[in-house]
Amino acid sequence: MTSIQDHPGTYDHGGGVRSLRVPIPDNPLGFTLVYVVDTDRGPVLIDTGWDDPTSWDALTAGLTACGTSVAELHGVVITHHHPDHHGLSGTVREASGAWVAMHAADASIVRRTRETRPERWYTYMADKLAAAGAPEEHLAPLRTPPTRRRTLPGLAPALPDREITPGELLDLPGRRLRAIWTPGHTPGHVCLHLEEEHPGGLPGHGRLFSGDHVLPEITPHIGLYEDPDDATVTDPLGDYLDSLERVGRLAPAEILPAHQHPFTDAPSRVRELLTHHEARLTDLLALLSSPLTAWQLAERMEWNRPWAQIPYGSRNIAVSEAEAHLRRLVKLGRAEAVAGSGPVTYVAV
Structure with missing residues (x-):
């Protein structure tokens, strides 16, 4: 890898x-x-980065250093809808005419985000957090009049104009890039398998652009992305673990992730992540020896800093991850909701 x-x-x-x-x-x-x-x-770009002037400047300068420019781009392939991946897609398309491709499940989230009034999202978020046992002081900012709230980032992401079909080769002339559906981090997350011999001769099966699905040192967030009008109970952690095993069996020669740095030995990293989540589920069962709400469980879970130091928005993400783990435990028959509890509490069985 050279500069x-x-x-x-x-x-x-x-x-x-x-x-x-x-x-x-x-x-x-x-x-x-x-x-x-x-x-x-x-x-063709794989992801675009955050929608910010500094980020745009870095993207355009980097393309110039590569001997190309935004105007020359043919397309944009998005691994998932998060704003640090999809944020600049609309700006890139306006500047180049490039198409933007995304999996249907994440495109649906983008469409819903664009069509739903911010006030509806705040109400929905407040209701979800209240049901999870969040204290009133945490809910209060979500219940204030819209004119007194800051606009959340990413409320108008670009609508993709192409759909990524899992298992199929993308329409990239001269390349073999196959979409691998890897839900969990988001419902429509995809990894992209470059089915070509590794240029450095590393053993394995091509290279994998892994987005946020597999990172060298970070465990990706597993949360909930739900339609306020859809009562389906999802199991994103279960989806993620299944997706991990598929990537492990693929055994690419090299992983090219969206954060940190490229790495090899994907099966070993997959095993580490599977072991991490199994250990975490076991730890949560110990915490659930007494009934806890999702908020109370999040307060007691191990994070990268003490709960008191976790910022407001990150607490919402942490509670979402706690709920994802709870759903997995319930589906496995290792925990259950306490009948009649409100907010709902869960206990190990």
């Missing part, structure tokens, strides 16, 4: 694949790795 034209954060991975570090403002992850894949019709 291109001494431009920091721009790397040539060989075989017509390069990466750009696009910063994420005020986020400990630091940056999104946006990949540039050469095709016979021009470069």
Whole structure:
């Protein structure tokens, strides 16, 4: 992996694949790795980065360092709808005419986000958190009049104009890039398998653009993405674990993730992640020796900092992850909701 034209954060991975570090403002992850894949019709991006002027400047400067430009882009393939991946897609399309492709499940979330009034989202979020046992002081900011609230980021993401079909090769002339559906981090998350010999001769089956599904040192967030008008009970953690095993069996020569750095030995990393989640489920069962709400469980779970130091928005994410783990335990028959409890509490069985 070599730097291109001494431009920091721009790397040539060989075989017509390069990466750009696009910063994420005020986020400990630091940056999104946006990949540039050469095709016979021009470069295609895998993800675009956060919608911010600094991020846009980094993207355009990185493309220039790669010997191309936004105007020359042929398409954009989105691994999932999160704003650090999909945020700049609309701006890229306006500047280039490139198509934007996404899995239908995440495209549905984008469509719903665009069509739902912010006030409806705040009410829905407040009701969900109240049902999870959140205290009133946490709910109060969500119940204030809309004119007194800051607008949430990512409320108008770009609608994709192409659908990624799992299992099929993408329409990239001169390349073999196959979509692998890997739900869990989001319902429509996809990894992208470059079915070509590794340019460095590493053993294994091609290279895998893994988005946020498999990262070298971070365990991806597993939360809930639900339609306020749909009462279906999902199991995103179960989906994620199944998806992990599929990636492990694929055994790519190299993983090209959206954060941190590329790495090898995907089966080993998959085993680490599966072991982590099994250990976490076991730890949660011990906490559920007495009935707890999802909020109370989140307060007691192990995070990267004490609960008192977790920011407001991150607490919402933590509660969502606690609920995802609870659903998995209930589906496995290892925990159950306490009848008549409200907010609902759960206990190990």
